[in-house]
Amino acid sequence: MLQSITKVCFICVAISLSSACYSAPESNAFKGAVSSASPEATEAGLSVLRQGGNAIDAAVAVSLALGVSEPAGSGIAGQTVMLVHPGSGKKPFVIHGTSWSPSQLPERVEPSQLRVGHTASTVPSTPRVLDFAFRNYGSGQVSWSELVQPAINIAENGFVIGPFRERSFRYYGDSLRNQPEAKAIFIRHDGKDFQVGDILVQSLTAKMLRRIAEYGAEDFYSGEIAVSIAKDMATHQGWITLEDLNNFPDPQVVEPLVIEYQGYQVATLPPPFGGWVMLKALNLIEQQYPNSLPSNKDDKAIAFLDALHLAHLSRFESPVSGFYEYHEEVDAKISKQEAARLLSNYHNELGGETTHFSVVDASGMAVSVTQSIDSYFGAKVVNPDYGFLYNNYMQSFRLIDDGSPYGLKPNDMPYSSMAASILSKNGEVELVLGSPGSARIISAVAQVIARWVQAGETIEEAVAAHRVHAIANKNVFIEQPEVSANLMQKMALRGFTLRRPQFGVADSVYDPYFGGVHAIARQNGVWQGAADPRRDGKATVIYRLVNEDDRP
Incomplete structure (x- = not known):
């Protein structure tokens, strides 16, 4: 049932332009369409549609693949929001995938703590949202592990850097050099920024995705990945705790x-x-x-x-x-x-x-998905065990209470556009x-x-x-x-x-x-x-x- 969200304490240039403009003969049957910010993610979604998956299944695959192939824009430790139209004559709904501020915040917070580093991250929603969407609205024709596999392949085998991604690495490379773990992944071994045509491999992220494929999204919130996040946060004075992850709720479905x-x-x-x-x-x-x-x-x-x-x-x-x-x-x-x-x-x-992507399947179901780690490369720091970037959505809160709902509070939703x-x-x-x-x-x-x-x-x-x-x-x-x-x-x-x-x-x-x-x-x-x-x-x-x- 659709409901108002209630507060709870616990969420084409690819290298060249590749827009589809295909006019199909009447004997052809439309099977689906995907538009996303990386060719690798688009192909991941198309492969799911070809296997008989629906738009929700494809969206899960695209989301995970984008987190690997466009790391400046989104990732597993960000937030994902889905607008879904089920098809002919049906009413659209929103899978409200906000992230949440941690449950424990210090009395005094400096602005810089909300922009970069471990203190800048809200409790991520993306794995929970993808799992919820798959369980409740997936076709049942494609398994969870099959939806994760394209992202694993991209992380293990690498993807080719395109012009936009090259400019992102070049402009923000210096900020990624500040953490050895981030530098090891997102800066070339010779110390230079990635160039167009280079291949970026993310072995630690592949390791994380294999766990997600085998144990499900829950591993991010209560399994080994959750333990790693909590340990990393405690080591670097971050605010997310294991309890925050354990208690993170399913997204609500709203109008x-x-x-x-x-x-x-x-x-x-x-x-x-x-x-x-x-x-x-x-x-x-x-x-x-x-x-x-x-x-x-x-x-x-x-x-x-x-x-x-x-x-x-x-x-x-x-x-x-x-x-x-x-x-x-x-x-x-x-x-x-x-x-x-x-x-x-x-x-x-x-x-x-x-980042944003759109999917339509053969039945007419449409999914419009925006997901983010907020700034380019989020908090500019990665989890040392699994190589994913943390978000910096804490900067969306205001330190001064101006009477708006944007003031910094525990267990609350960040401002978003x-x-x-x-x-x-x-x-x-x-x-x-x-x-x-x-x-x-x-x-x-x-x-x-x-x-x-x-x-x-x-x-x-x-x-x-x-x-x-x-x-x-x-x-x-x-x-x-x-x-x-x-x-x-x-x-x-x-x-x-x-x-x-x-x-x-x-x-x-x-x-x-x-x-x-x-x-x-x-x-x-x-x-x-x-x-x-x-x-x-x-x-x-x-x-x-x-x-x-x-x-x-």
Whole structure:
């Protein structure tokens, strides 16, 4: 049964762009699609679909494989949240996979303790979420060990470093050198950063995954892996205890937030996640342009900046007052009337790293999954026995109690901008997407949805389009290489100040600062996938020819 979460004390460039655009003959049967941030993870999900697994089974395999093949963005010791649409005529639901702060915190906490090192980690949810999803919603056609095996293979045999992953290692390599165990895994033996084409092997992670395959996810919370985590935390003055791990709960299943947008039902994640802010941005875009978006590139950018600034400002000035009983409050925040009111007042005044993947199976079940260890490479330290990176979600809490639900407390959920989303029409899934990127998640997801729905762009075009981002203080960020004088003038009239991201992982065309949307869409009755060119991902749609073998 769906329920409000209650507080408990115990959660495509792959090297080249590989988006699927396959138009299937009528004699073909759609078998599934996967879009993720690494080609290795996408292939792991496809292999499960080919074995007869459903979208949940495939999502488990993709999740574990991403933790190995894109270690900067996610991993076994992070948090994973799933938005699930079971298929035709059924209601979507959220597997609420938040992580939790440890049960015992010191009286005095320094800001640096929440950013890096063992004290920066919340109690991870990912293994528990994957196990829960598999037990309750898996097909029963594929075993747990079979779902873990692709990740074991990637860890043992290694994966080839792609351009985005190379830039991540190059920019954050120095921080990984501070711990000998992390350095031994994520820095080359000659002391240099990994380069494009190098192969990264993670033997200790393979050892951990073999235990997970044999003993189940529970080993992470009450077996040898749990003992290792607790010992490592105690050695380095971390705050997670064996009791925290032993008592970590199953995720709850809760209702998503849903609005009507241009004839679609848009479902997304509830608090503490950022879905309501993304829905508010869509309402604001629709209020300005009730039909199609402006065709002019500059006008389109301004429409997005206006909506995103107001949505992010609303979250800053009027956050949800709690993460447990929020329905009435959030309904008001995401109403069409509230969007109209904000725009009226606004115009009168005029003068973080994560990963996301999407899966759809032959039955129409769709899963939109965002998972993270928070910053690039999380807490920048690894477990010495099993080689996985700890998350640094503790930095999402505020040390000063400002009356919001974000204050640092034991056994509580961290603030998050995750906004995994699914669009449906007449009960049928039409678009599955999400993004990494801290607050830019909200901006990226809203823009891709608006471009696909209101601008009539294909999903590849919508994902590949340059993006903008605006924050509460009127600082704005624009991805496109050149900003016209016309756009600068329009921004000046609104008091916007143009800033440039300083994250160091951009190439000459795209910047991962603006997210990494991995999406699957049904266009003219045909499923298509899109992998974000800002990462090393891959999107593939597979069909089964009648009486023939599967072909991609």
